[in-house]
Amino acid sequence: MHNNKMLTLSAPLSGPVIKLAQVPDEVFSSGVMGDGIAIDPLNDCLYAPCDGVIVHVAKTAHALTLRADNGAEVLLHVGLDTFDLQGEGFQLLVENGAQVSNGQPLLRFDPDYIAQRCTSLISLLVLTNGDLFELQLLEQDTAEAGTPLLQVAARQVEAVVTATGDPGQQALGSVRITHHGGLHARPAALIRQTALGFKSSCRLHIGANSAPCQSIVRLLALGISENDEVHVSCNGEDADAALQAILAVLGKTHVRPSPAPVQAAPAPVRPANKPGQLSGVCAAPGLASGPLYFLSTVQLPPDLGNHVPEQQMQALHSALEQVRAEIRLTLIQARAQGNLDEEAIFDTHLALLEDSELLQASHGVIAQGRSAAHAWSAAIEQQCAILQQLGNTLLAERSNDLRDLQQRVLRALLGERAQCQLPPGAIVAAHELTPSDLLMLSAQNVAGLCMAAGGATSHVAILARGKGLPCLVALGCELLALPAGQQVILDADNACLELTPAAGRIEQVQQSILTRQQRFARQQLQAHEPAVTGDGQQIEIAANVASSHEAASAHAHGADGVGLLRTEFLFVERTTAPNEQEQIAAYQGVVDAMGDKPVIIRTIDVGGDKQLDYLPLPAEANPVLGLRGIRLAQLHPQILDRQLRALLQVSPVQRCRILLPMITEVDELLHIRSRLDALRVELGLSRRPELGVMIEVPAAALMAEQLAEHADFLSIGTNDLSQYTLAMDRDHAGLASRVDALHPALLRLIAHTCAGAAKHGRWVGVCGALASDPLATPVLIGLGVRELSVSPLQIGEIKARVRELDAGMCQTLSQKLLNMSNARSVREACHQYWPLCD
Structure with missing residues (x-):
């Protein structure tokens, strides 16, 4: 199978072949450990890819290294972050030093156990001495254990010279290993990468054993554990610099997530099904009734092969x-x-x-x-x-x-x-719909959508809300077992699909839908009138928009202003940042579209799940808690400065208000306010726009009084405030039903914000999704909110809701909600105190 220059490696596992660069682990994907491939295993046994000797076996049994007869050293690594399992789920079949033959079983593993506890089952085959050999991948998408997969060729070099440097220059040092789990593959690769950047020869010593830092296999063979003290020796002209660099790598603490509990991972959380219903998660509100039809995926015909x-x-x-x-x-x-x-x-x-x-x-x-x-x-x-x-x-x-x-x-x-044709008025069901499915179904005038899987934050959910199509997700596999054609009621507002509604119930729903349509038409007739409670408290009803076109729509629907202009639309899906003139034109277009109404413009809020191609950010273990909002703007001040300069030049300045996202402390506000004033002077302007703070982290809510001293207004973003307060990812479909901004903890933060702002005479608005919930309108008014920013289509509805209320009574009843135990209790009380018209 091989000679002095060529060796064929068989697949050690069966499964889809993945390029090394696509492996979700930066140490492997960057090639630091060497060239290779990955396999997503479909079997439970690792086989020898060639004849050779086992030169290293990880103490935790998740990896081993084989040296082929021609000298090539191959690391076989099962799963990602499997070191944390400490050997659980693995059964070694060979020992260190064993002579093995091609195709011999080396290691058995439990795929289910590993998949529930580690980052991924994706497994690696990496050539660790790539200075002497190179890999050639045989073109194939799927590997079958034991069949040819790779070829290893000796590199053609005239001579191999080992640079030892000047032996007269030597540097010695010691350090205690702080890497979680000791010196396993990941830190060993980082040490090798560091050592290769210097001319000196570097070695690691523990007890009587030592290994060159340039060899991952030799480093692994030292068996260094966490908290072991090791010594480093460097010889050569840059020995001191090499020593300090390697000591820094060895002493750097790498915090890894703890292994998951030993029990199986729980199923996604969703409400329990009631008799005759399936419970899910609301992706787009509304009510619909109609026959159930299934949209199936395209079925491929059999492929006999031998095509041209x-x-x-x-x-x-x-x-x-x-x-x-x-x-x-x-x-x-x-x-x-x-x-x-x-x-x-x-x-x-x-x-x-x-x-x-x-x-x-x-x-x-x-x-x-x-x-x-x-x-x-x-x-x-x-x-x-x-x-x-x-x-x-x-x-x-x-x-x-x-x-x-x-x-x-x-x-x-x-x-x-x-192709697929569905009757108008159908309730369409599928395992999971796609964006183009939704556009096709919308054109066919279906009544509603429901999915067994899916998330409330998916692209389909976004489009469904925009089209006004009621949509339920995460209904479970039971949905797919229902008979096609049966009459159902899709009640997205209450997150349930009614399976066997009586004729009277169907008639009731159809009448409710008609009543809603008529009420919406009436509300639109009064949408341009002020929203004033029965006892005279005026509430501004503004709109959330992302363009001048949406602003014009908001103005036509009766908005009292723009409560949130998301400026990210200018920055994403492009290769360069927008210049100052582009930004001025865009912001001025929104202000002009709103006539004489005020416009609140939020500064760029990227990072987290929103990335810019021209502003690459470092990989973050928890990006939602990382560089986003004002933090990113502080890291790249040139981007924020350009945006502030553009905002200062919008006319008239008194109708433009600036909103700062992700503020957590007063110093951040003061810094931006100072920068805004400096830019105003630089541009020769006498006035600047009002400056507000977005309250979307608990720290900002708790510091509301101090922030209000220096801000002109506060605006609460309930979407992020909910996830940060409840410690639940709002993009997690399994937790979607529990991320409820009417949770008493959220209401307490809103109340605290309004009380703090009132001490300095500042007004508070809400621009998150809670503002668009009519059930929450009296609660927010009662807690002191004086501006609600909603989708343009809801302006008439929320204004009508405000006119039904008494602000004094809202204040009294809202205080009772703060002492309730959960969001469900709050919602039940709201239905009792302030019933919604049907």
Whole structure:
């Protein structure tokens, strides 16, 4: 199988082959440990890829290194972060020093146990002495244990010279190992990378044993544990610098997440089903009644193989171009309507269609004689598997966008066999819908949507809300077992699907829907009138917008102003930051669209789940708690300065208000206020816009009195405030039903904010989702909120709600809610105190 220069490595596992650069671990994906590949295993045994000797076995049994007869050293590493399991779930079948043959079982593991407790099951084969050998991957998408996978070729070099430097210059030092779990593969790779940056020869010593820092395998063989004291010796012209760098790496504490509890991971949390109902999570509010129809995914016909590759390449090219044309038309329509959410989603889809990884993977499968449809489907499935393994909710939802493209291209390839027609008024059910599914269904005038899976923050949920389509997600697999055609009621407002409604109940719902439509029409007639309570308290009802087009719509629907202009629309989906003139034009367009009404413009709020291509941010273990909002602006002051300069030049200045996101302390506010004043003087202006603070972290709410002393107004962002207060990710579909801003803890923070602002005569608004909930309107008024910023379509409804209330009574009853035990109790009390009209 090999000679002095070439060695063939067999696959040690069966499963999809993943490029090293796509492995969700920066040490492996960066190539620090060496070149190699990854496999997402479908079996439970690791096999020897060639003849050789085992030169290192991890004490925790999750990894071992084999030296082939030609000297190539291959690290086999099962799963990511599996060191933390301390050997649980692994059974070694060989010992250190054992001679093994190609295909011999080396290690058995429990895939289910590991998958529940570690980052990923993705396993690695890495060539650790790449200075002497290089890998050549045999083109294939799937590995089968024991079949050829890689070739190892000796590098052609005239001579191998070991640079030892000047032996007269030596530096010695010692350090205690603080890496969690000791010197395993990750820190060993970092030490090697550091040592390679110096000319000196560097070694690590423990007891009587030592190893060169340039060899990962030799470092691992030292068996260094956490808290062991080790010595470092460096010889050469830059010995002192090398020593300090290596000591810094060795002494740096790397905090890793603790292993999960030994019991199986719990299922996603959703309300228990009541008799005759399925409970889920509301993704878009509303009420609908109609027959249940299922939207199935495209079923691939059998592939007998032996296709002509050139013909299949052309078929795929034509289908891709057809889908691109469809998406471009969608984008044109979205831009014409100012629908920025829809535009952003399908801009992403267009970019994904150009992804070289997808195209190369498809071409590779077609070259093997398979059909274009099967090749495209396989390429998408491989990428989805990688995203699903990352354990990140937002990235997992991005896999839904890939499946959308999978279905669209398959429909283009398969023609009429893949088309779907549904009757108007249908309630459409599916395991999970995609954005293009939603646009197709909306055009067919379906009444509502429900999904077995899905999240309340997915792209489909965003589009459903924009289209006014009631939508339920996370209903569970029971949904898919229901008979097609049965009459159901989709009550998204109460997060349930009624399965066997009586004729009287169906008639009641249909009458309720008609009543809602008539009430909406009446509310629109009075939407331009002020919102004043029965006892004379005026409440400003503003709109959340993201463009001048949306601002014009808000003005037409009776908004008293813009309560939140999200400026991210100017910064995302582009390769360079917008210049000052672009920003002035955009902000001025919004102000002009609002006539004589005020406009609150939030400074750039990216970071967390919103990234900029031209402003790469370091990887963060918890980005929602990292560099976002004003923190990012402070790190890159040139971006904020440019935005502040543009905002200062909006006219008239008294109708423009600036809102700062993610403020946590007074010094941050004072710094930005000082910078704003300096820029005003620089531009020769006599006035600056009012400056407000967004209250979206508990620290800001608790410091409201101190912030209000220096701010002109406060605006509460209940979406982020909810997740930070409740310690629940609002993008986590399994927790969506529990992230409720009517939780008493949230209400206490809102009350504290309003009380603190009142001491300095400042007004408080709410621009989060709670402002759009009519059930919450009396609570917010009672706690002291004087401005509510909602979606443009809800302005008439919220104004009508305000007119039904007595502010004094709201204040009295709201205080009772602060002492309740949970959000459910608060909602029940609100229904009792301030019933909603049906």
